[in-house]
Amino acid sequence: MNRFSYARATGVEQAIDLHRSTAAAAFVAGGTNLVDLIKENVARPTLLVDITRLPLKDIDATPAGGIRIGALVTNSTVAYDDVVTRRYPLLAKAILAGASAQIRNVATVGGNLLQRTRCHYFYDTGTPCNKREPGTGCPALEGVNRIHAILGTGDQCIAVHPSDMCVALAALNAIVHIAGKDGPRVLPFSNFHRLAGDTPQIDTNLHDDEIVTAIELPPAGFAEYHAYLKIRDRASYAFALVSVALGLQLEGGTIQEVSCALGGVAHKPWRDVEAEAWLRGRQLTSDAIRGFADMLVREARGRRGNAFKIELTTRAVVRAFEMATQQCFTEKA
Known part of the structure; x- marks a missing residue:
């Protein structure tokens, strides 16, 4: 672990200014992922900006009829909120499928968006x-994948x-509210995270001098017909091999x-708008559902260790x- 300085911000603008004061700064709230990264010497910030005192801890109704969830609201608070469980049960179920109760009690909404991959090679600083x-290369291409x-x-x-949580937010068509030195802006959730491409070190389209302030959900929350299915190696405290957030x-x-x-299949929560467009207007039949599931993986590429995920994904979607x-x-058959 490297040495770092610590500063506590009490306002959004102050937090941004503190973060901009050094190139190797990091915001910290619950710290459920960042602290692990620092311990493993993967993250090496020279300044930690504590944002736990920022006024971003409320869940409020929006004029459009949706809700706005502050970035510092804990995962547990969201999962058990009366409005969320009634109008956006898909989100509540996804959150409760993740981590442990102790972690959900301190992990924040904003931090959840910014958590980093659990790839073994990413965490092992002795490997490229x-x-x-x-x-430096990607050992996972031919290694343990x-x-x-x-x-x-x-x-x-x-x-x-x-x-x-992010898989559910993607299905719910959430909007990310962001603050920066140039003022506030919003991003559709589908544009917040990035595919690896040629810049795998960049996970999101959040700028270095910006901070997530809230997540906004639209009025329609698929409360009547929805499902969150998470397939994992064990029932408790495991990341998804494949997960499906579905609203109908x-x-x-x-x-x-x-x-x-x-979830569990791409560098970001994966949506296929062409497949969704194909399914709209069709009858709810086994042929239509299986056809939709097959379309979702039509460009999938399996490797030695994870090719099973292709069929697993189609079966998970049907389920x-x-x-x-x-x-x-x-x-x-």
């Missing part, structure tokens, strides 16, 4: 890693984004709206539809 040190990405991959990095609007037997995000609609969809 393009995400940790650009240009059971937990790694099958969608949106390239030859620089096949790490996956670890969050459960049905009229009779017709799919009026579908929003499906996948999520069963959970959301309480209807069984028989898969093709």
Whole structure:
């Protein structure tokens, strides 16, 4: 662990100014991921800016009829909030599927968005890693890659984004509110995280001099037909091999709206808007659901250790539809 200085901010502008004062600063709130990264010598900040005193701890209604969740609201608070459980149960279920109760009690919404991959090579400073040190290589390409990405991959990095909450936020069409030296801005959740591409060291489109202030959810929360399915190696405190956040609007037997995000399969929560467009307007049948599941993995690339994730993803999507609609969809033989 390297030596670092510490400063506590009491306002958003002060926090931004403190962060800009050094090139190697980091914001810290719950610290559930950052502290681990510092201990493992993966993150080496020279200044920690404590933001736990910022006024970003409320869940409020928006004029548009949705809700706005402050970046410092804890995961547990969101998961058990009456409005969230009633109108956005998909989000509550995703949060409760992640981490442990103790971690959820201190982990924040903003920190959850910014947590980094749990790739073994990223955490092992004795090995090369393009995400940790650009240009050094990616041992996971030919090495131990059971937990790694099958969608949106390239030859620089096949790490996956670890969050459960973010998969649900992607399916719910959330908006990220951001503050910076040039003022506030918003990003659709789909544009917040990045694929690895040629810059695997950059996880998000958040600028170095910016801070997440809130997450906004639209009025429609798929409260009637939804499912969060997480498939993992053990039932407790494990990251997803594949997860599915699914929201539906049905009229009779017709799919009026579908929003499906996948976790554990890409460098960011994965949405396929073309596949969703294909499914809208179709009858809720086994052929349609299996066709949709197959479309989601049509460009998937499996490797020696993780090719099983392709079929696992299609089966998980079918199962999520069963959970959301309480209807069984028989898969093709």
